[in-house]
Every structure is written in structure tokens, then in C-alpha cells.
Amino acid sequence: MTINYQVVMDILTSQLGSDAVSNDPVRRFAWSTDASYFRIVPEIVVHADTVEQVKITLNVARAHNVPVTFRAAGTSLSGQAIGEGILLILGHDGFRTIDISEDKSSIALGAAVIGSDANAALKPFNKKIGPDPATLASAQIGGMVANNASGMCCGTAQNSYQTIKSAKLMLVDGTELDTGCPHSKAAFSQSHAMLLAALTDLAELTQNNPTLAARIRKKFSIKNTTGYSINSLVDFTDPFDIINHLIVGSEGTLAFVNEITYHTVEEAQFKASAMAVFFNMEDAASAIPLIKGDSVAAAELLDWASIKSVTGKTGMPEWLSELPEGAAILLIESRANDSQTLDSYTSDVIEKIAHIKTERPIEFSKDPAVFGQY
Numbered sequence: 001m002t003i004n005y006q007v008v009m010d011i012l013t014s015q016l017g018s019d020a021v022s023n024d025p026v027r028r029f030a031w032s033t034d035a036s037y038f039r040i041v042p043e044i045v046v047h048a049d050t051v052e053q054v055k056i057t058l059n060v061a062r063a064h065n066v067p068v069t070f071r072a073a074g075t076s077l078s079g080q081a082i083g084e085g086i087l088l089i090l091g092h093d094g095f096r097t098i099d100i101s102e103d104k105s106s107i108a109l110g111a112a113v114i115g116s117d118a119n120a121a122l123k124p125f126n127k128k129i130g131p132d133p134a135t136l137a138s139a140q141i142g143g144m145v146a147n148n149a150s151g152m153c154c155g156t157a158q159n160s161y162q163t164i165k166s167a168k169l170m171l172v173d174g175t176e177l178d179t180g181c182p183h184s185k186a187a188f189s190q191s192h193a194m195l196l197a198a199l200t201d202l203a204e205l206t207q208n209n210p211t212l213a214a215r216i217r218k219k220f221s222i223k224n225t226t227g228y229s230i231n232s233l234v235d236f237t238d239p240f241d242i243i244n245h246l247i248v249g250s251e252g253t254l255a256f257v258n259e260i261t262y263h264t265v266e267e268a269q270f271k272a273s274a275m276a277v278f279f280n281m282e283d284a285a286s287a288i289p290l291i292k293g294d295s296v297a298a299a300e301l302l303d304w305a306s307i308k309s310v311t312g313k314t315g316m317p318e319w320l321s322e323l324p325e326g327a328a329i330l331l332i333e334s335r336a337n338d339s340q341t342l343d344s345y346t347s348d349v350i351e352k353i354a355h356i357k358t359e360r361p362i363e364f365s366k367d368p369a370v371f372g373q374y
């Protein structure tokens with residue numbers, strides 16, 4: 001079926017208004033990249049600020065067989081925030097609600113809320129959201145959930161999959177589902193009984209196949225954000241729990257995410273970081289199993305190639321240029337809720353690897369400016 005994009009454009013403009021829709025070549029070109037290598041020029045760009053606008057867009061797209069790609073902050077690295085057909089961009093004003101529960105154990109976030117804004121709202125309560133991609137200051141909740149983004153500290157323990165409480169979603173047929181609302185779930189059970197039954201069957205089938213279930217568990221015990229979170233099929237039996245978790249990592253292919261409620265996680269009040277510089281990769285790698293445990297919240301290994309790639313760049317320590325070829329760095333972060341415990345953690349780390357020769361003494365810094373630089 002050939003798509004007549006001018007017709008689609010006209011219908012969308014009449015229903016959404018000309019401010020929200022554009023097929024201007026310059027705008028289309030401007031929205032044709034994300035943080036990946038790829039360029040795909042959309043035919044139509046829609047800015048949506050409300051669920052109603054998303055519903056209208058999906059209805060028109062469905063009627064005219066037009067593909068739709070959702071886009072939040074567009075920091076994706078594999079081209080998943082660009083697409084042909086309609087590019088639906090979370091608007092400038094909409095999907096920005098932040099609602100913290102009374103006991104601070106959860107936070108409901110509109111899909112366009114920037115990760116660091118959510119954390120700023122939680123900071124007075126020593127809480128934060130789990131996911132911590134390096135792009136936290138730009139990435140938006142819809143994109144973070146749909147990519148199952150995670151960073152240096154959250155790993156697989158506090159990513160969206162582990163910390164999602166409920167989601168407000170819109171399926172491609174326009175149906176809205178709030179997995180945290182009993183009324184919404186009851187209505188969905190009536191309207192989508194077959195879908196729920198199929199999910200239940202799929203989970204049962206997967207769980208009854210020990211080889212497959214074990215393989216999925218093993219794959220998802222490490223960071224694995226390629227493809228759907230099919231671990232939901234071994235972790236849950238309730239189809240609404242499965243939907244909740246399948247959305248995580250679905251890259252906009254299963255539903256539009258309107259709002260996500262996360263369980264909040266504790267934000268340690270005291271932190272210290274050290275850059276342990278080893279003469280070679282083998283020594284750096286041998287330190288890792290020794291320091292693993294409560295004393296270390298996160299560690300990142302930099303090989304010689306990565307050290308060379310940043311040496312001399314703005315903001316980098318000057319001493320990087322003096323390192324011998326083949327050096328390796330272990331960036332270590334310790335966290336605690338009181339200063340004494342933090343000191344005991346950092347001493348513990350230094351003691352455990354004291355026998356390994358390092359290029360410079362290992363020193364932890366509690367200075368936010370220093371560990372921010374690290």
C-alpha cells in the first residue's frame with residue numbers, strides 16, 4: 001500500500017493544529033539523527049504534549065499504515081530514536097509531571113521528565129531513581145525506560161526493570177492501561193483478555209522449559225539491554241507484571257509510555273572516589289575480585305586505549321600524560337550513610353590491594369569537585 005504522506009499530513013494538521021505537526025524539509029532533516037551514526041529522515045514530525053495528541057497520531061498512523069517512532073531526548077546510540085514515517089517527539093510542555101509518594105518510597109514521572117530533574121526532586125529526602133545513564137542530565141524517562149538505560153552504579157540491580165512499580169501506557173490500538181490502577185486493569189482484562197491469556201501461556205511455556213528458563217536467567221544476570229526484557233517471562237506469572245516489565249527495553253515498539261512510577265532508591269550521603277593506577281591491565285584486573293563487596297559501590301576499568309583517548313583533553317588530570325605505556329586505571333567509588341563507615345570502606349579497599357604495585361599511591365577523595373572530575 002503506497003502511503004500518501006500529504007493526506008496524512010493534512011489530517012494530522014486538521015486534528016492537532018499546525019504548531020504540532022510539520023513536514024517542512026529543514027525540520028525533517030533536523031530531526032533525522034540521534035546520537036548514533038545513522039540518519040533517517042522522517043516524513044512528518046509531530047510534537048505531542050498530551051495523551052490525546054498521541055492517541056490521535058496513532059489512530060491516523062494506523063488508518064494509513066504509517067510507521068511511528070517515539071522520541072524523547074534523542075540520545076540513543078543505535079538509531080532507535082529516529083525513523084521514517086512519523087517521528088513523534090515528546091513535547092516541550094507535556095509529560096513533565098513529578099509526583100513523589102507521601103512516604104517517598106515511589107515517584108510518578110511523566111515520560112518527558114529529565115532524569116536529573118527527578119533526582120533533584122528526590123534529593124531532599126536522600127532518595128533518587130535507580131537508572132543512572134551517563135546522560136542523566138538530558139535523557140528523559142520515556143527513553144530511559146524504553147532503553148532500559150543503566151549506568152555505572154545501578155548496573156542490573158537498580159535499572160528500570162528492577163525498580164519499575166507501574167506504568168501508564170497506550171497500546172497501538174489506542175487503548176490506555178495503567179498497571180497501577182485496579183479499575184484500569186479490570187477494564188483491560190475485559191477488552192484484551194486474549195492478549196493477557198497469551199502472555200500467561202507464554203510465561204508458563206517458558207517457565208516449564210528448564211533449559212530455556214536457565215538460559216534466559218543467565219543472560220539477564222549480566223547487563224543485557226539488547227532486545228525485549230524476556231526475563232519477565234521467567235520472573236512473573238501475572239500478565240500485568242509481565243507487561244510492566246516487557247515495556248522496559250522495548251524501544252517504543254510495544255506501547256507509548258505516558259508515565260512511569262518507580263520505586264525510589266537510597267542516595268548515600270557520603271561518597272569518595274579513587275583512581276587506582278596500575279602498571280598493566282593484569283594487575284588492575286586482579287584487584288577487582290579482591291575489592292568486590294560492601295566497600296565498593298561501583299568500579300570502572302580504563303584500559304590503555306581509553307586512557308590515551310582522553311589524555312590531554314579539557315578537564316582531564318595532567319598526570320595522565322606521564323603514565324607508562326600499557327597502564328590501566330580502576331576508578332573506584334565507595335558510598336555510605338555516615339562518614340565513619342565511608343572511611344572504613346576506603347581503608348578496606350586500600351588494604352586489600354596494598355600488595356599490588358601501583359604507579360601512584362591510591363588516594364580516595366571526598367571532594368565533590370574531584371570525584372565529579374573522575
Ligand SMILES: Cc1cc2nc3c(=O)[nH]c(=O)nc-3n(C[C@H](O)[C@H](O)[C@H](O)COP(=O)(O)OP(=O)(O)OC[C@H]3O[C@@H](n4cnc5c(N)ncnc54)[C@H](O)[C@@H]3O)c2cc1C
Nearest residue numbers: 072073074075076080134140142143146149150251252257
Ligand atoms: C554520551 C552518551 C552516554 C551514554 N551513556 C549511557 C549509559 O551510561 N547507559 C545507558 O544505558 N545508555 C547510555 N547512553 C544511551 C542513552 O543516552 C540512554 O539510553 C538514554 O536513556 C536514552 O534516553 P532518551 O531520552 O535520549 O531517549 P531516546 O533516545 O529519545 O529514545 C530511546 C528509545 O525510547 C523510545 N521512546 C522514547 N520515548 C518513549 C515513550 N514515551 N514511549 C515509548 N517509547 C519511547 C524511543 O523510540 C527509542 O527507542 C548514552 C548516550 C550517549 C550519547
